[in-house]
Amino acid sequence: MLDITRLPLQDGTVRLRPLTRADAAAYAEGTTDPAVRARAHLPEAEYTPESVAAMADGVVREGLQRGDLAVLTIADAGTDEFAGSLVIFDVSQDEAEVGFWLHPRSRGRGVAGSALQLSARFATASGLHALTARTVPDNTAAQAVLSRSGFVETGRGRGTTPSGQDVEMVHYRRDLRATTTLDWSVTWHAGHPSPAHDPAPKIQTHWVADDLVVLRQNKSVHFEAPFMFLILGRSRALLIDTGATADPEDFPLRQVVDELIDSWWSGDVPHAHELLVAHTHGHGDHRAADGQFADRPRTTVVGHSLPEVLAHYGFGDWPATPRQLDLGERVLDVIPAPGHHPSATAFYDRRTGLLLTGDSLYPGRLYVEDWEAFVASVDRLVTWSQEHPISYAVGCHIELSAAGQEYPMGTTHHPDEPPLQMPASALTELQTAVREIDGQQGRHAFDRFRVWHLL
Numbered sequence: 001m002l003d004i005t006r007l008p009l010q011d012g013t014v015r016l017r018p019l020t021r022a023d024a025a026a027y028a029e030g031t032t033d034p035a036v037r038a039r040a041h042l043p044e045a046e047y048t049p050e051s052v053a054a055m056a057d058g059v060v061r062e063g064l065q066r067g068d069l070a071v072l073t074i075a076d077a078g079t080d081e082f083a084g085s086l087v088i089f090d091v092s093q094d095e096a097e098v099g100f101w102l103h104p105r106s107r108g109r110g111v112a113g114s115a116l117q118l119s120a121r122f123a124t125a126s127g128l129h130a131l132t133a134r135t136v137p138d139n140t141a142a143q144a145v146l147s148r149s150g151f152v153e154t155g156r157g158r159g160t161t162p163s164g165q166d167v168e169m170v171h172y173r174r175d176l177r178a179t180t181t182l183d184w185s186v187t188w189h190a191g192h193p194s195p196a197h198d199p200a201p202k203i204q205t206h207w208v209a210d211d212l213v214v215l216r217q218n219k220s221v222h223f224e225a226p227f228m229f230l231i232l233g234r235s236r237a238l239l240i241d242t243g244a245t246a247d248p249e250d251f252p253l254r255q256v257v258d259e260l261i262d263s264w265w266s267g268d269v270p271h272a273h274e275l276l277v278a279h280t281h282g283h284g285d286h287r288a289a290d291g292q293f294a295d296r297p298r299t300t301v302v303g304h305s306l307p308e309v310l311a312h313y314g315f316g317d318w319p320a321t322p323r324q325l326d327l328g329e330r331v332l333d334v335i336p337a338p339g340h341h342p343s344a345t346a347f348y349d350r351r352t353g354l355l356l357t358g359d360s361l362y363p364g365r366l367y368v369e370d371w372e373a374f375v376a377s378v379d380r381l382v383t384w385s386q387e388h389p390i391s392y393a394v395g396c397h398i399e400l401s402a403a404g405q406e407y408p409m410g411t412t413h414h415p416d417e418p419p420l421q422m423p424a425s426a427l428t429e430l431q432t433a434v435r436e437i438d439g440q441q442g443r444h445a446f447d448r449f450r451v452w453h454l455l
């Protein structure tokens with residue numbers, strides 16, 4: 001069943017909402033376009049503003065009420081103007097089919113891709129596990145946008161269109177659950193009783209997926225021992241955070257990152273891969289080694305102040321709407337998460353389903369600088385986790401032992417740490433916790449984390 005309370009959904013480009021009478025003229029006009037007539041296979045031979053208005057009051061409303069048919073409008077996110085139509089139909093327990101067409105004036109702006117992405121969020125939030133789609137073989141534009149949106153071709157065969165024609169169709173399917181197998185079989189090195197005698201490397205690296213590395217600064221180098229993330233796409237790599245130490249002698253982050261990128265990228269020219277260095281937030285233990293990348297070729301280091309973060313990702317209505325970051329056949333979503341720090345963001349990796357939560361959630365002391373902003377950010381992340389498959393929530397520190405005890409602050413040795421990765425339910429536990437705290441100052445203890453609200 002479709003959960004219509006999830007609508008509308010929007011990103012920076014489009015809004016997905018039910019079709020209304022206000023869309024009638026633009027919808028009818030769009031259906032007269034030759035490409036729509038040839039390829040959309042709409043149920044009716046002809047649409048008028050009157051027939052669309054009647055549809056909005058009738059079949060559209062009834063389908064949404066029953067939860068088995070959603071006739072939606074793809075609207076411009078800024079003006080709410082009709083840009084196209086997206087229909088979710090044949091809804092079963094686990095899956096539904098999606099179809100779409102665009103008004104000619106809205107083509108070529110990434111509208112269809114955004115709308116398909118939002119339809120996947122809507123379906124995921126409704127508890128579905130897959131979306132299917134069909135298109136005719138010569139509709140290469142639709143096939144390209146389906147492929148870019150995570151749909152894979154599952155076969156070809158004759159089928160009946162919504163208009164009742166029997167034609168050859170290409171079948172597509174998108175699994176809405178995170179399917180990449182992740183390797184978390186790692187024991188993180190957590191310092192040494194005598195830091196000066198710690199034989200372990202200054203930076204530990206572990207490939208969690210074949211294109212995602214988690215790095216940890218040795219506690220013997222700096223007690224914060226932050227985790228960092230290297231995510232590899234076809235056109236560029238993304239390094240999230242640069243640790244707590246600037247000096248490359250003590251903390252050779254750039255050297256380690258270059259070796260990781262070169263081992264993955266089998267191109268002819270070493271160091272040819274572009275690198276984007278970004279941050280979960282601006283605190284010093286997450287950006288100390290930025291300077292090591294300042295003179296690296298083909299490298300962009302994103303600033304850590306709020307204006308720099310807004311400008312780099314193009315946030316328009318911070319902190320409401322996430323932005324996308326395309327690394328080349330690998331898209332991440334950058335989700336505003338202020339509260340611990342004004343420019344904090346979370347990163348959602350669509351490929352692995354990992355939600356990188358920075359210092360907003362990890363097994364340790366969650367320091368809240370701005371309570372109202374933090375509460376809203378936790379709500380935003382919980383909603384995101386309901387609309388997207390989450391494999392794990394992964395933060396940047398570990399400060400509780402496996403038994404749930406706090407390690408003393410500043411200590412350089414953490415025997416018996418729990419895993420870094422937390423299940424998505426930890427997000428709802430944090431949401432429950434902040435509701436319970438209700439803004440009260442103090443150090444609040446919960447099973448998986450502490451919430452420190454001291455300002």
Ligand SMILES: [Zn+2]
Nearest residue numbers: 281283340359
């Ligand atoms: Zn921090």
